[in-house]
Amino acid sequence: MTTRVAIIGAGMAGLAAARRLTAAGIEPVIFDKSRGLGGRMATRRVDGLQFDHGVQYFTAKGLRFSALVEDWCVERMVGEWFDGGFVGTPAMTAPARAMADGLTVVGGRAVTALERGASGWTVFNSAGVADAPDNGAFSAVVLAVPAPQAVPIAATAGVALPQLAAVRYAPCWALMLAFETPLSVDWDHLRPHDGPLAWVARNGTKLGRRGGRETLVVHAGADWSRRNLEATQETVAALLEPHWRAATGITSTPTFAAAHRWRYARVEETAGSPFLWDKSSRLGACGDWCLGPRVEAAFDSGEAMADAVVAGLEVGRAA
Numbered sequence: 001m002t003t004r005v006a007i008i009g010a011g012m013a014g015l016a017a018a019r020r021l022t023a024a025g026i027e028p029v030i031f032d033k034s035r036g037l038g039g040r041m042a043t044r045r046v047d048g049l050q051f052d053h054g055v056q057y058f059t060a061k062g063l064r065f066s067a068l069v070e071d072w073c074v075e076r077m078v079g080e081w082f083d084g085g086f087v088g089t090p091a092m093t094a095p096a097r098a099m100a101d102g103l104t105v106v107g108g109r110a111v112t113a114l115e116r117g118a119s120g121w122t123v124f125n126s127a128g129v130a131d132a133p134d135n136g137a138f139s140a141v142v143l144a145v146p147a148p149q150a151v152p153i154a155a156t157a158g159v160a161l162p163q164l165a166a167v168r169y170a171p172c173w174a175l176m177l178a179f180e181t182p183l184s185v186d187w188d189h190l191r192p193h194d195g196p197l198a199w200v201a202r203n204g205t206k207l208g209r210r211g212g213r214e215t216l217v218v219h220a221g222a223d224w225s226r227r228n229l230e231a232t233q234e235t236v237a238a239l240l241e242p243h244w245r246a247a248t249g250i251t252s253t254p255t256f257a258a259a260h261r262w263r264y265a266r267v268e269e270t271a272g273s274p275f276l277w278d279k280s281s282r283l284g285a286c287g288d289w290c291l292g293p294r295v296e297a298a299f300d301s302g303e304a305m306a307d308a309v310v311a312g313l314e315v316g317r318a319a
């Protein structure tokens with residue numbers, strides 16, 4: 001019988017783990033609360049507009065991730081926006097879609113609980129058992145969600161992963177703006193040094209996105225986002241307006257404006273190890289929070305997690 005492992009989270013860490021498990025002959029089943037893939041490698045589509053409102057670009061330094069990015073570039077799923085800064089094409093979610101190809105992904109409901117019985121793990125969501133149809137229990141579970149979201153799930157399983165509590169994230173308010181006519185500016189992205197903004201990007205300057213309406217993605221910095229964490233989207237959009245105008249010099253009026261809060265955006269304090277693994281229960285956890293606030297760190301963590309699962313299950317089989 002095929003060994004199955006449940007992976008909670010279809011972001012880069014969960015997908016990297018799933019691919020590596022598949023290569024080892026283990027069948028991953030991925031659960032995500034969202035219907036989309038990629039987690040914070042996100043693309044918002046609204047009113048015929050498209051915004052990468054999470055990850056703006058990613059870097060590739062290690063051998064394994066660099067090789068994968070190179071393949072994606074050849075297949076035109078990824079392109080270099082600027083020297084060393086890669087983006088998914090035609091949207092930031094493109095690499096996640098490619099990674100999920102051929103995998104079982106159960107999307108659209110948050111996993112709320114895990115239960116371990118004699119035959120393995122069962123995964124629950126608000127509708128009850130969240131398992132893919134016609135299958136038995138899972139040999140292991142991997143939580144590939146931000147650490148603060150992993151804590152309550154691990155608690156339902158009765159497994160203590162104490163390192164999760166030490167992880168700290170900075171939030172980020174993202175503002176998406178569209179303009180009827182092209183902006184007469186000569187930059188693709190800015191990093192404002194003064195004021196509350198950390199980043200402004202012209203989304204349409206990224207590869208594969210030209211031809212649409214002019215769109216901007218504005219990110220507030222961590223301090224400002226933290227101070228205004230519970231503000232409404234409308235308030236945030238209004239509060240940030242004078243700042244993006246000052247940073248960019250743009251005077252025209254946007255025809256579309258919407259804010260999005262990333263409660264867990266960039267890791268500030270990591271767990272300091274590539275993954276967490278509870279050997280006796282076969283519950284693991286991985287994500288960017290293990291190694292650093294980058295897509296590549298999430299990938300490395302996911303792969304290391306999968307190797308630990310493979311090793312753990314082999315031990316289990318031999319026993």
Ligand SMILES: Cc1cc2nc3c(=O)[nH]c(=O)nc-3n(C[C@H](O)[C@H](O)[C@H](O)COP(=O)(O)OP(=O)(O)OC[C@H]3O[C@@H](n4cnc5c(N)ncnc54)[C@H](O)[C@@H]3O)c2cc1C
Binds near residue numbers: 012014031
């Ligand atoms: C605004 C912003 C800008 C960023 N900019 C950059 C950048 O420029 N470059 C860079 O390298 N990195 C950047 N990052 C960081 C990068 O996004 C992350 O490091 C990386 O994508 C994390 O991947 P992950 O798989 O660990 O987590 P995620 O991408 O967060 O994936 C976790 C998944 O788990 C799912 N999930 C959560 N809870 C549950 C549940 N209970 N049940 C089921 N599913 C659940 C979520 O829906 C999500 O799909 C940025 C992040 C943000 C938010």
